[in-house]
Every structure is written in structure tokens, then in C-alpha cells.
Amino acid sequence: MGNNREALLQVTKLEVVYHHVSTAIQGVSFSISEGQLFSIIGANGAGKTTTLRAISGFLGLDNAKITDGEISFMNKRINGLPPHRITNMGIVMVPERNKIFETLSVEENLGVSVSKSKDRKKREQEIYEYFPSLKGHRHHLAGILSGGQRQMLAIGQALLCDPKLFLLDEVSMGLAPLVVTSLLETLVKMKSDLGLTILLVEQNAAAGLEIADYAAVMENGRIVFDGIPKKLLAHEDVREFYLGIRGTDEKSYRDVKQYRRTRRWWG
Ligand SMILES: Nc1ncnc2c1ncn2[C@@H]1O[C@H](COP(=O)(O)OP(=O)(O)O)[C@@H](O)[C@H]1O
Ligand SMILES: [Mg+2]
Structure with a gap:
């Protein structure tokens, strides 16, 4: 190396x-x-x-x-x-713990991401396409998500940071x-x-x-x-x-x- x-x-x-x-x-x-x-x-x-x-x-x-x-x-x-x-x-990191806000909805969690994305709405759509199981929970609190869905949400947040x-x-x-x-x-x-x-x-x-x-x-x-x-x-x-x-x-x-x-x- x-x-x-x-x-x-x-x-x-x-x-x-x-x-x-x-x-x-x-x-x-x-x-x-x-x-x-x-x-x-x-x-x-x-x-x-x-x-x-x-x-x-x-x-x-x-x-x-x-x-x-x-x-x-x-x-x-x-x-x-x-x-x-x-x-x-x-350089964007998805940390090991405490990566999502449980008392915010899935959509709000995506909203807090510091995005530079010009086409933010399009990016959000993309995230729901990559992770369809998040879409149904859009308006639910992130606290109810499964471990896998939490991980998806954290990855989605990170993606919004380009x-x-x-x-x-x-x-x-x-x-x-x-x-x-x-x-x-x-x-x-x-x-x-x-x-x-x-x-x-x-x-x-x-x-x-x-x-x-x-x-x-x-x-x-x-x-x-x-x-x-x-x-x-x-x-x-x-x-x-x-x-x-x-x-x-x-x-x-x-x-x-x-x-x-x-x-x-x-x-
Ligand atoms: N906040 C911390 N304060 C003191 N030592 C730490 C801290 N975080 C990790 N370490 C120590 O640094 C070493 C590497 O830990 P870490 O990077 O968390 O390993 P891994 O992610 O591979 O489990 C370990 O010996 C751990 O005890
Ligand atoms: Mg570790």
C-alpha cells in the first residue's frame, strides 16, 4: 500500500x-x-x-x-x-451510533441534513427509490424504524451531503x-x-x-x-x-x- x-x-x-x-x-x-x-x-x-x-x-x-x-x-x-x-x-461519514433523530419523522430526518445539493427534492426521491421501505414511513417518527431502516435513513442523510x-x-x-x-x-x-x-x-x-x-x-x-x-x-x-x-x-x-x-x- x-x-x-x-x-x-x-x-x-x-x-x-x-x-x-x-x-x-x-x-x-x-x-x-x-x-x-x-x-x-x-x-x-x-x-x-x-x-x-x-x-x-x-x-x-x-x-x-x-x-x-x-x-x-x-x-x-x-x-x-x-x-x-x-x-x-x-467526505461524509455514517457513524456507528446515534445517527438519526428518533423524535423526528423520516422526512424531517432527511431535512436536517446539511445539503449542498442543488436538486435536493430529486435526491430525496432517489433515496426513497434506493430504500423503498423508508417511503411508507415518511411521516412516521424515526424512533419506530427497524435497525435496517435506521441504517438506510442514516445512509440517506449522508447521501444528501453529496x-x-x-x-x-x-x-x-x-x-x-x-x-x-x-x-x-x-x-x-x-x-x-x-x-x-x-x-x-x-x-x-x-x-x-x-x-x-x-x-x-x-x-x-x-x-x-x-x-x-x-x-x-x-x-x-x-x-x-x-x-x-x-x-x-x-x-x-x-x-x-x-x-x-x-x-x-x-x-
Ligand atoms: N473515546 C475514547 N477514549 C479513549 N480510548 C478510546 C476511545 N475510543 C476508542 N478508544 C480506544 O481506542 C482503541 C481503538 O478503538 P476503536 O477505534 O473504537 O476500535 P474499533 O472501532 O475497531 O472497535 C481501543 O483500544 C479503544 O479502547
Ligand atoms: Mg468501531
Whole structure:
């Protein structure tokens, strides 16, 4: 993942520290080219959300700071810029939690989005076309929506900000497998219709790898492995630790639990 002048987003040796003391990510480098769907997979606490917060500028709220490295978007350095400037440049994030207003209607939720869209009404129509199940709830409070519909609404809000680069934090979390599949399919469709570039971070490795053009594995604040999904899916450690597949042998759960092999990313 070396330097790439053509990259839309280039992250180089990024380090983020919380509360001046706790290093959450370190030496994180990757680049995303235009139109690419890039997935970062990793367990809870690996540093995925921190990476997205650093890119989108939302670090201050959590008393975190970029202490090393660089983030550039369309060849402009963006680290240190306030979130609204970064959003205006076209980087829009759908956060992991608290993304919609439960006491507003679906339509009002779309209305609060800071849209630069000239043709806002048309965009809103598009959102209902991508997510027909939102349409029937247009005038209902968002608080009654299912988990999947909340996710759709949050994606809809973000779309109204005219993203070039879409950052999605755990879209699949808490959703039934069928809902995840249909949501991912819609994302892929949006990406090609609207010319989006997408950075997805997922604990759900299967979901993250399913639609990615390129993917990276994050552990303990570092990227330890990367490649096209096919390469990751073939890696023994990805299969064992992230997909729960252990070769062809039929060890019992107990054996699996006791057998804590160290990961061998480079071995
Ligand atoms: N607000 C915070 N304050 C202090 N430490 C945090 C905060 N948020 C995350 N961290 C720490 O940063 C590391 C990475 O967390 P995070 O980026 O949330 O991982 P992920 O999104 O992969 O689950 C973890 O060790 C976590 O405890
Ligand atoms: Mg997270």
C-alpha cells in the first residue's frame, strides 16, 4: 500500500492518541482510489472507528489527536481541518451510533441534513427509490424504524451531503443476515450510480469482504494484512480468526478454544 499519487484518499503512517496517553492506532497507511470500495475488517477495539474519526475530523469530541502521519484527500492535506470543512470537501461519514433523530419523522430526518445539493427534492426521491421501505414511513417518527431502516435513513442523510468519499462504520451491526445482504447490494448500486468511493469498516468480516474491491485487516491499531478479498479469504488467519473457518478438520469447540495459535500474517 505504498504512496499513490492517483489516490483519492491517502493515509500515511497515521497515529492517533486518546487523552494524550493512549495510542489507539499507529503507523496506519493505505490509499483508496476513486470508485473503489475499500473495507477494513477487524475485531472490536482494533482501531477502525478511530481511523474513520481521524479522516472525518471528528476526533476532538473524544479528546483524541492525530500525533503523527498524514491524511490527504484529492492531494490536499486534511488532517487538522474541522469536520465541517472536511464534509464540504466531500467526505461524509455514517457513524456507528446515534445517527438519526428518533423524535423526528423520516422526512424531517432527511431535512436536517446539511445539503449542498442543488436538486435536493430529486435526491430525496432517489433515496426513497434506493430504500423503498423508508417511503411508507415518511411521516412516521424515526424512533419506530427497524435497525435496517435506521441504517438506510442514516445512509440517506449522508447521501444528501453529496459525498465523494463515503465512510461507513459497521453498517451491518445488529442486522439480520438478509437485511445485511440487501443493504450491501444497495450500497454497491449507489456506488456505481453515483460514482462514490467507499471506505467501509466492519467487525463482520464476511460482510466487509463480500462487496470490497480491496480490503485490509486491522489488529491492535495496525494494519497487518491487505489485498483483494480473494487473497484475504484464502488466508488461514483470516479464515480462522475472522470467518470462523478452520481448514477442513473437525476439532471440537473446546479444542478450538484451547488452541490459541499466534497469528502468522507475515510467516
Ligand atoms: N473515546 C475514547 N477514549 C479513549 N480510548 C478510546 C476511545 N475510543 C476508542 N478508544 C480506544 O481506542 C482503541 C481503538 O478503538 P476503536 O477505534 O473504537 O476500535 P474499533 O472501532 O475497531 O472497535 C481501543 O483500544 C479503544 O479502547
Ligand atoms: Mg468501531
